[in-house]
Amino acid sequence: MPSMAPLIGALPKLRQMAESLMTDQCVVTRPGDTTTDPETGLPDTGDTKVYEGRCKVQTSGGLASEQTEGSAAQAMGAVSLVWSLYMHFPFGTDGLRAGDVAELTESANPLLKGRRLRLVSPQSEKTHATACRWNVKEDA
Template sequence: MSAGFSPASLRRLRSWATGLMTDECRIVSHGRPVTDPHTGKATSPETVRYEGRCKVQTSGGLAAENTEGGIVQALGAVTPVWSLYLHLPYGTTGLSPGDVAEITAATDPNLKGRKFRLLNMQSEKTHATACRWNVKEVGNSNEQ
């Protein structure tokens, strides 16, 4: 028996990774704004790109400190930088940078309703077990 890597092992690992995705999300893309001729209100039509299992993941903190500017920097203060990731099942396609994911169900009640803008895919590798995206929270800081 070979001690090397096998396709069956990769299938099991992908299944295990998907099993860790206990939250649910809905990912939409926004089209070009359309102005209602009667109300003058501009809206951006949404297209659903994905609905299903997901996992929100963070990394960083004190190992990735960001020095603030101005008086905060003069006082020697630092702000921890947290990287955010959204994990989706392996093989999830049709998503693009700029799409927005909303957490629709979560085991952590603090996550439900939060929105994340997809920045770039982070899982381009030979033996990927999930589709991982770098994301930024929408409505946090100066993000709209």
């Protein structure tokens, strides 16, 4: 069996290379405690910033699926694309939790700027990870 030493020794450089591709910037917040606004009487949930910095949005696959909800869609045989959506953060980024929301503040892709993505689950099952990867979905 070949030695893993060269790969393990290369991990810092590989992590640096992965981070160099994270050209987007984002702010990740977590909903705070809900309080009542004394002036309006309405509930106000403040957000706590848990991360600000580099990131990358990634998609995987585009699976065509037949729309099955609604009789009009069924009658027309509507097809929609289902994309798996991920966010990458620098390796070692900690403090993120499922339910946090990442807002893209800068992006090489103008269609991404301003988008809000909710962190769903980490992809942490990797021995030689080069990034902190999360499954995400559009925040409604």
